[in-house]
Amino acid sequence: MRKFILKSLFFPLGLISSYTLFYFCSNAYLNSSFTNKNAIFIWGDSQAYQGIDLNKLSTTIEKKVYTSANHGAGVYDFLVFTEQVPENSEVIVSISKLVQVRRKKNDFNRSGLSIWALKKLYHNAYTTKEIISILKPNLKPRSNIRKSTELYAYSDSIQILNLSNFESYYQKIPSFFYEKQNIYLTGIQNLINKNCKISFLTFPYHAELVNIENKSPIKEKTDGLLFEIGNLFEKFEIDTIKLNKNKNVFRDLSHLNCRGAKDLSKKLGEKLVTREHTTIYVAE
Amino acid sequence: MLFNSIDFAIFLPIVFILYWFVTNKNLKLQNLLVVIASYVFYGWWDWRFLTLIFFSTLVDYSVGMKLKTEASQKKRKVLLWISILVNLGFLSFFKYYNFFLDNFISAFSFFGQEIQANSLDIILPVGISFYTFQTLSYTIDVYKRKLEPSNDFIAFSAFVSFFPQLVAGPIERAKHLLPQFYKKRTFDYSKAIDGMRQILWGLFKKIVIADNCAEFANQIFNNSADMNGSTLALGALFFTFQIYGDFSGYSDIAIGTSRLFGFNLMQNFNFPYFSRDISEFWRRWHISLSTWFRDYLYIPLGGSRVGTWMKIRNTFIIFIVSGFWHGANWTFIIWGALNAIYFLPLLLTNNNRNNLEIVARGKLFPTLKELSCILLTFGLTAFAWIFFRAENIGHALSYISGVFSATLFEIPKFSGIRSALTTTILTGTFVLIEWFGREQQFAIQNLGLKWSLPLRYAMYYMIIVAIFWFGGKEQQFIYFQF
Numbered sequence: 012m013r014k015f016i017l018k019s020l021f022f023p024l025g026l027i028s029s030y031t032l033f034y035f036c037s038n039a040y041l042n043s044s045f046t047n048k049n050a051i052f053i054w055g056d057s058q059a060y061q062g063i064d065l066n067k068l069s070t071t072i073e074k075k076v077y078t079s080a081n082h083g084a085g086v087y088d089f090l091v092f093t094e095q096v097p098e099n100s101e102v103i104v105s106i107s108k109l110v111q112v113r114r115k116k117n118d119f120n121r122s123g124l125s126i127w128a129l130k131k132l133y134h135n136a137y138t139t140k141e142i143i144s145i146l147k148p149n150l151k152p153r154s155n156i157r158k159s160t161e162l163y164a165y166s167d168s169i170q171i172l173n174l175s176n177f178e179s180y181y182q183k184i185p186s187f188f189y190e191k192q193n194i195y196l197t198g199i200q201n202l203i204n205k206n207c208k209i210s211f212l213t214f215p216y217h218a219e220l221v222n223i224e225n226k227s228p229i230k231e232k233t234d235g236l237l238f239e240i241g242n243l244f245e246k247f248e249i250d251t252i253k254l255n256k257n258k259n260v261f262r263d264l265s266h267l268n269c270r271g272a273k274d275l276s277k278k279l280g281e282k283l284v285t286r287e288h289t290t291i292y293v294a295e
Numbered sequence: 296m297l298f299n300s301i302d303f304a305i306f307l308p309i310v311f312i313l314y315w316f317v318t319n320k321n322l323k324l325q326n327l328l329v330v331i332a333s334y335v336f337y338g339w340w341d342w343r344f345l346t347l348i349f350f351s352t353l354v355d356y357s358v359g360m361k362l363k364t365e366a367s368q369k370k371r372k373v374l375l376w377i378s379i380l381v382n383l384g385f386l387s388f389f390k391y392y393n394f395f396l397d398n399f400i401s402a403f404s405f406f407g408q409e410i411q412a413n414s415l416d417i418i419l420p421v422g423i424s425f426y427t428f429q430t431l432s433y434t435i436d437v438y439k440r441k442l443e444p445s446n447d448f449i450a451f452s453a454f455v456s457f458f459p460q461l462v463a464g465p466i467e468r469a470k471h472l473l474p475q476f477y478k479k480r481t482f483d484y485s486k487a488i489d490g491m492r493q494i495l496w497g498l499f500k501k502i503v504i505a506d507n508c509a510e511f512a513n514q515i516f517n518n519s520a521d522m523n524g525s526t527l528a529l530g531a532l533f534f535t536f537q538i539y540g541d542f543s544g545y546s547d548i549a550i551g552t553s554r555l556f557g558f559n560l561m562q563n564f565n566f567p568y569f570s571r572d573i574s575e576f577w578r579r580w581h582i583s584l585s586t587w588f589r590d591y592l593y594i595p596l597g598g599s600r601v602g603t604w605m606k607i608r609n610t611f612i613i614f615i616v617s618g619f620w621h622g623a624n625w626t627f628i629i630w631g632a633l634n635a636i637y638f639l640p641l642l643l644t645n646n647n648r649n650n651l652e653i654v655a656r657g658k659l660f661p662t663l664k665e666l667s668c669i670l671l672t673f674g675l676t677a678f679a680w681i682f683f684r685a686e687n688i689g690h691a692l693s694y695i696s697g698v699f700s701a702t703l704f705e706i707p708k709f710s711g712i713r714s715a716l717t718t719t720i721l722t723g724t725f726v727l728i729e730w731f732g733r734e735q736q737f738a739i740q741n742l743g744l745k746w747s748l749p750l751r752y753a754m755y756y757m758i759i760v761a762i763f764w765f766g767g768k769e770q771q772f773i774y775f776q777f
Contacts, residue, residue, distance in 0.1 A: 012315065012482045026756050143301060150763045 038152040055105030071280025085118020090128035162269035163262035181227035296339040333458035359444035378434040394623030422462030433469035450476035459552040465563040465583035480557030490554030497547025505540030506767030524703030571668035574647035
C-alpha cells in the first residue's frame with residue numbers, strides 16, 4: 012500500500028513538472044517567431060479577423076502586421092494576448108459590443124495557458140466550473156499570433172443570419188456584463204503597464220443591427236465602455252473612419268466583406284501614421 | 296457522477312482512503328462504506344431515484360431470505376415471480392410505458408379507432424436496465440438453488456449498488472460478485488496498478504476515441520438528408536468506433552476502479568472488432584449481457600438443443616429481446632433482428648463455434664483469409680449500427696439508401712474535415728494498439744511492463760497528454776440511456 016500511495020503521489024508530480032516544462036518551452040517556441048520592431052499587433056474577435064486586410068494595412072503603415080484576432084475571441088483570449096505581446100509594442104484592440112454581451116460559454120477562450128489570466132477571471136465572478144472548462148482546452152500549447160487572415164468574398168447582397176439571436180442578446184443586460192467589461196479594462200491596463208502604444212477600433216454594424224441595438228438598454232452600457240477606456244489614458248481622442256458606401260461593404264450584419272476590410276484598413280493605416288494620442292477609431 | 300468528471304476525480308481518492316485506511320479493519324463497515332459511496336455516486340445524478348434502487352434491494356433480499364426457508368415449490372415460484380414482476384415492472388414503467396402506449400394508439404388508429412391517451416413525461420433512471428438484470432440474476436439463481444441467499448443486508452446492498460458498475464455494467468452475476476463482499480479484501484499492489492492502467496486506457500477510449508468520433512457521427516446522422524453516400528458511410532464508421540470506445544471505455548474504467556478496491560469484475564469486451572464471424576462478435580461484445588441472456592433466456596427456452604424451427608425462434612427471441620433491452624424504439628428491435636439474421640446461417644450450419652480463440656494468436660498479422668473475415672464481420676456490424684443510431688426506422692432506411700447511392704464514390708463533405716482527419720489518425724493508432732494487445736484483458740495490460748521506469752512513465756504521460764490534447768467535446772456515455 013505504501014508503495015502504491017507513494018507512486019500515486021509521485022506520478023502526478025512527475026507528470027505536472029515534466030508537462031509544465033514541455034508546455035512552456037513549446038509555447039515560447041510557437042509564439043517567438045515575431046518581433047515588435049517596426050510591427051503592430053491586433054487583437055479582436057471575428058469582426059477584426061475578417062474586417063482587417065493585413066496586407067493593405069501593412070503597406071499603408073509600412074510595418075509588419077500581426078494578428079491575434081479570432082472568431083469568438085473572449086475575455087481570456089484578450090488577457091493572454093496582453094500578456095504575450097512584448098513591452099513597448101504598438102497595438103490595435105477591437106472590443107466589439109457583441110463580445111461584451113455574448114454568453115460566457117460561447118467565448119472562444121483558447122489562447123494557451125495563463126495562470127494570471129485564470130486568476131483574473133476568478134476574481135471577476137467566473138465560477139470554478141467555468142474556469143476548469145476554460146483551462147481544459149488551453150492545456151495544449153498553441154501559436155496565437157498570425158501573419159495572415161482570410162477575408163469574406165465580395166457580394167452585392169448581405170447574408171442576414173440569426174436575427175433572433177441578436178435580438179435575444181440585446182434584450183437585457185446579462186448578469187456577467189460588468190465583470191466582462193472589468194476584465195477588458197484589466198487587460199488594457201496591462202498593456203498600459205507594458206508601455207504599449209494602443210489604438211482602439213470599433214467596427215460598423217449593418218443598419219438592421221443598429222436598429223436592434225438602438226432599441227436595447229444595453230447600447231448605453233456598451234458605449235459606456237469607451238469612456239471607461241478613455242479614463243485610463245491622460246490624452247484620449249475619438250475619431251471616425253467613414254467607409255466608402257458606393258458598394259456593399261458587409262458580408263452579414265456585423266462583419267465586413269473584403270471590400271469593406273480593404274477600405275477600412277487603408278483609411279485606418281493612414282490615420283495611424285499621423286496620430287499623436289491614444290485614439291478610438293469608430294468605423295461608420 | 297461521470298467517470299470522466301472532476302467530481303469523480305475527487306470522489307474516488309476520498310472513497311479509496313476511507314476504504315483502505317478507515318474502514319479496513321471491519322468488513323461490515325467497509326461494505327457499508329461501499330453502499331454509502333455508491334448511493335452518493337448515483338444520487339449525484341438524481342437522488343430521488345435512490346428509492347428505486349433501495350426498494351429493489353429490499354424486495355430481492357427479502358425474496359431471497361424467504362426462498363431459503365420455503366420448501367413448497369409452488370410458493371417458491373410465487374416468490375420468484377414477485378421479484379421478477381417488481382423488477383421488470385419498474386423497468387417497464389420507466390423505460391417502455393410511452394413506447395407501448397404510442398404503439399397501442401398507432402395500432403388502434405390503423406384500424407380506424409382513435410383513442411385519446413396522454414403519454415407521461417417520464418425520466419429514465421440511469422442504469423435501471425443494468426441493476427435490474429443484476430438483481431434478477433440473484434433471485435433466479437437462489438430460486439434454482441445455484442446460490443445460497445444472502446443473509447447480510449449490507450453486503451447484498453453493496454452488491455446491487457456497487458458504484459463502479461452500477462450505471463453501465465458489466466452486469467455481474469450474483470454468484471461471481473456477491474461472495475466477494477463476504478470475504479475480507481486485502482490490498483494487492485499489482486492488482487491496483489493493473490486497475491490504474493485499465494482506468495487510463497478506458498479514459499483514452501472514451502475521451503479521445505469515442506468523444507471525437509461522436510462529434511462527426513452526430514453531425515452526419517443529424518444532417519443525413521444533406522450528405523452524400525461516402526459521408527454517410529463515414530458517419531456509420533465513426534459511430535462504430537464511438538460506441539465501442541464509449542461502452543468498452545466505460546467498462547474498462549469500471550473494472551479498473553473495482554480492482555483498486557480489491558474486486559474482480561468480469562471482462563465485458565474482448566476486442567470484438569477483430570471477430571471473424573458474427574457469433575464470435577457476440578462472444579466478445581457486451582459479454583455480461585450476452586451471457587445473461589444466454590443463461591437466463593436462451594437456455595431455458597431450449598437453446599440450440601432443439602429442432603431447427605425452435606432454434607430459429609430462440610435465436611430471434613434472444614436477439615430481439617436484447618435489442619429491446621437497449622431502448623424503447625423499433626430501431627433497436629430491427630437491430631436485434633438483423634443480428635439474428637446474421638447469426639442464423641452460422642448456427643444452422645453448426646459453424647457458430649468455429650472461432651473460439653482470439654485471431655492470429657501468437658502471430659503479428661492475420662492471414663489474408665482471417666483479414667477478409669474480420670473486415671466482412673466489421674462491415675456487417677457497422678451496417679447494423681445504423682439502425683442502432685438512427686432516430687427511427689424511416690431515418691435508418693433513408694440513411695442506408697443514401698449510403699448505397701451513386702454518391703458513395705464522391706469525396707466526403709462535412710464541416711471539420713481537418714479534425715476528422717486527426718480523429719481518423721488517432722482511431723487508426725488506437726486500432727493498432729488494440730491489435731497488438733488483443734491477447735490481454737485490455738490492450739495496454741502488458742504494454743511496457745518490461746521497459747525501464749522512465750520509459751514506461753513516458754508512455755503513461757503520453758496517453759494522459761493525448762487525453763487532454765485530443766479529447767473531444769464531453770459527451771454523455773451512450774449506455775447511460777439504457
